[in-house]
Amino acid sequence: MLQEIGVLALSILKNLNLERNAMEHDYRVPALGRVQETIDVLDLLVSAFRNRWKKIPYECVVGLRDGKSHGLLRLDPLEGCVSLHLVNPPPKTLAMQHGIETIWTPVRGVEGKIFPHFEVNDEPAWKYPLKFDNKKGAWTPWLR
Template identity: 40%
Template sequence: MVSIDKYHGMRWVSSSSEVLEFDGVISPELYLKFAKRDFREDDGLRSLANAVSNAKRSLHLQSELLSDALGIKLIMPRGQISFPKRIGFLRDCGVVGGAILNKLNSIRNTVEHDYIVPDAVVVQDFIDVVELFVAASERLVRSFPSMADVQYECCLDDAPVVGTVIFPPGEGKIYLYSHQTNKVIREELRTMDVDEWQKKHSIKISPQNHEYYGWVKWLIGAHI
């Protein structure tokens, strides 16, 4: 498989992005607003319980939206994917820093039990950490790096030429495309969509390959 480490001084010269869409009418940001409003109401256990529930909804929806777009279903295609697996996948993809994710995991364990309401200090901390997570990842939701035309200073001898990196949200594949000069291959463009044609003639990397995560981290870091 092709590692991004084989290319030195890689940068993109043009790019396109997509907005990640979620099912439903309530966004992670809106759930977070609900949580803050619940907490401010200061109506004892009812307010705290509602605040925790809405903060969890915000956290789970944001992590689901991002991990699905980044391709988690390609490696976990069956059944419901647990929150810890989603967070682990997001860490591997470099979506947010380890410090935020570690704090998130730690405090989430405190508020996880469905029938125990934490005290106000813990609830406030939980809302704050969820807000950090949503804010740190929101740029990726609003501008997902689905394609980049790239240049680089040099590459290792065994590295293929790469001109475009294609990353359709939800597919779980990185496509490394280089300009095709073969007349027979280019003739296919008469009957094929150009995007599908480029993907057909690209090197494909999926989350089963550890190289995938290096490309994803570069795309996210270079774009954001």
């Protein structure tokens, strides 16, 4: 899934997973060099992701395809889902850019509260669990 949404190319991990499967299911002992290579790759992966979680946007404003509707796309890692909550912005926060109506002001303040002049639906317009079996048509297009 990480590769599919463009976060990380995982071809080397797929290769190492074949080795893990052979070890786990066929009880084959890998060569010492292969074990060291696996440890090195995983060490690099952990280092690359160590602080990456701090940069994950858990919420962003998106424009919908109708060109006039907006929503807050929310990633909830604890619940394991992505959802879209419709937003009704005040007219003074809207601007046209390349023929698309956009919100040009922040929706939240630095303290994390939604500004009172924005109306955000509590109930999501849609909500998808971040599961491998529903990735194709459900949530990967939004995360891209």
